[in-house]
Amino acid sequence: MSGGEGEEPFPLDINPMYEGERVRKEQMFVELGGPKKPGFELVICEEEPENVSDGKVTLIGPDLSEMQEGESYAYAMIYKVYGKEVEKDLEAVLERRNHEFQSYIQGYMHLNQRADIWVRISKDAIRKGLKSLKQIAKATVMLYKSELPFIEKMEAIYITDEDEVLRRIKEAEAVYKARDEKARGLHDEDVDEFYQCTLCQSFAPTNVCVITPDRVALCGAMTWFDARASARIDPEGPNAPIPKGECIDPIGGEYTGVNEAAVRLSGGAYNSIKLHSFFEKPHTSCGCFEVAGFYIPEVDGIGWIHRGSKVTETPIGLPFSTIAASVGGGRQVEGFLGIGIQYFYSEKFIQADGGWRRVVWMPSDLKEKIIDAIPEEMRDKIATEKEARNIEELKEFLRKVNHPVVKGVIRPVDGVKITEGWGEVAEEAAVEAAAEEVAAKEVAEEAVKGAVATEKRAEEAAVSSATAEGAAERAEAVGGEARAAEALAKPAVPVTAAVPASVSAGTLMIPITVDISALLPVLEALVRRVAESEGSAVGGGGLKITFKDAEIRVGKVILKKSGREKKESG
């Protein structure tokens, strides 16, 4: 690309193959926005052509040559756009394309959207001759105008002065809010078409983004109105209508049209999606979600954490980044879900799984931000890091506030009780554990009695026949091994698992706790038996048993849709 008459050519490659390129910390010249500094991107569609100076680029604040290597700076990218066909509804989708176009630039990493943007410029880009952010702005405007010919005039204002970014970010947030509120009056039942978005398939090929009036894009950058405007003006672009088809499940939000789109867009990886379900056929998640949800089996509830939260740990001991890694990649993961923040305001927010009545935890900065989305009766029942930093504290808090998960969640949309409540579950588990402990002891005692009886029989056989000695030894060995094998094959080991009240076909992720102390009586019996057969004495006190080269096998249980069929792999 030429930089214009008298200007140096743009020094970096521009090619879609750079989409998804990461600039790691050690390769980074500077970081703009991101976790340390404020940042945002905003597109303003102007109605009058004279309000846009085509091709003009303004930079407010220090340029690359004035920045220190390895440092972070505030960053805002504002674009003013004019075109006879360009309507206000296009602002959000044009804004989202900034991510796509800037990702084409070699050595320039653009992540996230709106006021969460995170940019890194590599040292290599500087070595290749990148001198100014104005060069980036010009390249971006060139990409917009060549890819979207309906843009007749475009101007860029980039800001790195932190005070100015902070001042203007408030204006940007007001614009985002107005766009989001506009979409809230419309519902899935009111329209005939939803919209797909394939922008993120470059790095998450099986991702199926479905944007509906009740489900904003998971990146938060697009409402149903925005996607519709985009599909109209750019029919070959990433947004296209999805005819709803027949509604199969009004509570989960399953439509035949969406299922057909799921097969087509995921290349056959998925054949159905429930738009408002957390556990069953949930929406896929690429990597751009604003908020990640995670199931907490110990309390049978759901926690949420957002990108950029000041809270680093969740009660399950994992930070956002680790949870995000479990959710992302364009996969459908039962028990995890990526959403846009505005989905919290949806009347259908995970309604199949109890909606807000199933939510047990979120960081305080997220809770404050969306407090008006939470039904009043639930506001004091949802814990934050201030009340619960681990599972035990969470349980205690939920019990204290009498959270619906404690006694069982009644789904608001149809009044059906969808979870049992963990009071009963815990009691049952305790009773089962006690019974299993007793059974384990009985098995161990039986093993000892059996060993002694075999020994006696072998001794009698040895007396009655000179040739019986070898047979007795074999009998003893075989009998002992058989009993040991039997005892070990059926160890009545207390096992506790937080099994969700409702499960569906698929791969389950359920933490299982196995108390191997119940195996000790069995092992002790074996040790004593071996020692005695070798003629060595075993002290009457407790034995020290060391596991050497012990094998712990972890497998998974896959429930197939055909129902009772169960496959175990170890």
Ligand code: SF4
């Ligand atoms: S997250 Fe979904 S809606 Fe947002 S840009 Fe990516 S594909 Fe489009």
